[in-house]
Amino acid sequence: MIIVNAKFSVKPEAREDFLNEINALIASSKQEEGCLAYDLYESAATPNEFVMIENWATKENTEVHNTNPLLLAFAKNVANYVAAAPVLQIVEKKED
Template structure:
């Protein structure tokens, strides 16, 4: 299993727009082949910090997911929501 943690830093005035767009992405991603988990969590320390936790069966599943039109659009729009570059960590559990 491959685990992806993506930490997002969202501008205060863009939070509702970010959540609206990412809700559709989460819903669609959960249906992607090989997706085991795809959930967004808000930090209790900062209302502008979110972490997406993704669990995938394989690298191939992630590569296919990376072509999802909603993900591509989200990535293109991310700079309008973000106060700084997202931090992404990837690990593998065998």
């Protein structure tokens, strides 16, 4: 399994645009083959700080996901929404 965590510090004035675009991406991504989970969470302690947690069955599934047109558009637009560069963490979890 591949686990992807992406942290976003969103500018308050860009919050609604960020949520609109990322919610469309979430809905699309959840329909992709191998998507086990694709969820966005907001920090209870820090407003406008979000973490996307993705779980994919295989590395190949993530590679196909990386060609999703909504993901590519979001990647182009993300600088308009965030106060700092997103932080990505990718982990491959070996099955027991």
